[in-house]
Amino acid sequence: MTFYRPTWVEISTSAFADNVRVLKSWVGPSVQIMAVLKADAYGHGAVALAPVALANGASSIGVSSLEEAIQLREAGIKSPLLILGGIYPLENFEVALRYNITPTVASLEAAQELERAERKMGANIPLHLKVDTGMGRIGVSPEGAKKVLDWLFEHPHLTLAGVYSHFSSVSTDPQFTRRQLKIFEELKDQARRMGFTETAFHLANSAGLSRYRESHHDLVRPGIVLYGIRERGKARGPAVSPVLSWQTKVIYLKKVAARTPISYGQTFVTKKRMEIATLPVGYADGIPRAVSNKGFVLIKGKKRPILGRVTMDHIMIDATGLNAQIGEPVVLMGQQGSQSIHVSDWAAWAGTISYEIFCGISKRVPRVVV
Numbered sequence: 001m002t003f004y005r006p007t008w009v010e011i012s013t014s015a016f017a018d019n020v021r022v023l024k025s026w027v028g029p030s031v032q033i034m035a036v037l038k039a040d041a042y043g044h045g046a047v048a049l050a051p052v053a054l055a056n057g058a059s060s061i062g063v064s065s066l067e068e069a070i071q072l073r074e075a076g077i078k079s080p081l082l083i084l085g086g087i088y089p090l091e092n093f094e095v096a097l098r099y100n101i102t103p104t105v106a107s108l109e110a111a112q113e114l115e116r117a118e119r120k121m122g123a124n125i126p127l128h129l130k131v132d133t134g135m136g137r138i139g140v141s142p143e144g145a146k147k148v149l150d151w152l153f154e155h156p157h158l159t160l161a162g163v164y165s166h167f168s169s170v171s172t173d174p175q176f177t178r179r180q181l182k183i184f185e186e187l188k189d190q191a192r193r194m195g196f197t198e199t200a201f202h203l204a205n206s207a208g209l210s211r212y213r214e215s216h217h218d219l220v221r222p223g224i225v226l227y228g229i230r231e232r233g234k235a236r237g238p239a240v241s242p243v244l245s246w247q248t249k250v251i252y253l254k255k256v257a258a259r260t261p262i263s264y265g266q267t268f269v270t271k272k273r274m275e276i277a278t279l280p281v282g283y284a285d286g287i288p289r290a291v292s293n294k295g296f297v298l299i300k301g302k303k304r305p306i307l308g309r310v311t312m313d314h315i316m317i318d319a320t321g322l323n324a325q326i327g328e329p330v331v332l333m334g335q336q337g338s339q340s341i342h343v344s345d346w347a348a349w350a351g352t353i354s355y356e357i358f359c360g361i362s363k364r365v366p367r368v369v370v
């Protein structure tokens with residue numbers, strides 16, 4: 001890929017491969033891994049990472065929409081692909097059938113519609129049933145799940161490949177998490193007794209699988225941990241490392257006098273002579289405007305602050321006393337010398353979570369797979 005503006009992210013497939021293997025040994029041979037590659041693999045690039053996940057221990061892939069699943073099918077991915085969410089309108093089940101994409105069913109009505117689509121198309125694909133154990137998003141209630149299981153029991157030509165739920169508060173509320181675990185276990189026992197012995201039960205996202213062994217069941221659904229993000233301040237959990245680094249270069253340098261305003265609104269004004277470097281990256285690339293006067297970058301192995309407001313296409317940084325040159329390499333996220341800036345630093349400066357920073361790295365930033 002050709003790009004002219006020196007702003008890009010590097011995606012390390014070897015770091016990603018290592019992370020999948022670390023995850024696999026964390027859960028053990030009897031637990032399957034569904035690699036969650038939704039939102040273009042959290043901004044990392046799903047087409048590049050899907051084969052790496054499958055070659056290193058994942059047996060299936062989770063995405064969020066038919067569009068994302070079709071993109072992977074068209075890139076030649078043959079593994080099961082689960083849509084982690086509702087399919088709407090229900091006629092879209094036919095699209096899932098056409099591409100052999102595993103749909104989530106989250107109501108009795110959806111199960112019946114899927115059965116109609118299968119009959120019409122003479123197709124049979126497995127489905128996963130989503131149960132709401134406390135997330136309050138998509139999913140039948142535990143009582144509703146029993147009704148769907150009864151209905152599926154009467155329609156044995158439909159294959160119930162999975163039953164799953166999702167945690168809402170693993171990092172903040174152990175009591176609530178235990179309640180979700182218990183509801184899920186009861187449902188699993190009941191389904192097993194009904195004869196759904198081949199069905200994979202799954203509940204754990206990254207935080208869940210790191211903190212609660214009993215949440216692993218038959219399969220885990222790691223997302224953020226695959227990209228190398230460990231919970232803040234937690235020594236526990238799989239020893240993964242970051243996959244993405246974000247690079248740019250200085251494109252402009254100037255020495256300015258004291259009392260020089262920098263960027264929109266003059267929210268930063270120099271107090272002394274300073275050297276100001278301009279970087280070709282801004283909020284249109286995914287640098288949150290909230291990090292204006294708050295964030296840092298690495299230049300010449302030093303952490304230097306963002307001065308003034310983040311603009312659409314540029315940020316300015318303090319390069320005073322560094323003897324930096326035009327074209328000087330700058331690390332926005334990743335390592336330079338002995339220093340590093342982590343996605344969670346950006347999240348903290350912006351008052352958000354690492355997920356949102358990753359998903360915000362916009363399409364115009366080239367992903368260079370290394």
Ligand SMILES: *Cc1c(COP(=O)(O)O)cnc(C)c1O
Nearest residue numbers: 036084166205206221222223224
């Ligand atoms: C996004 C998602 C995951 C992965 O979550 P992480 O916190 O990134 O591990 C797992 N399951 C479902 C249903 C999801 O939507």
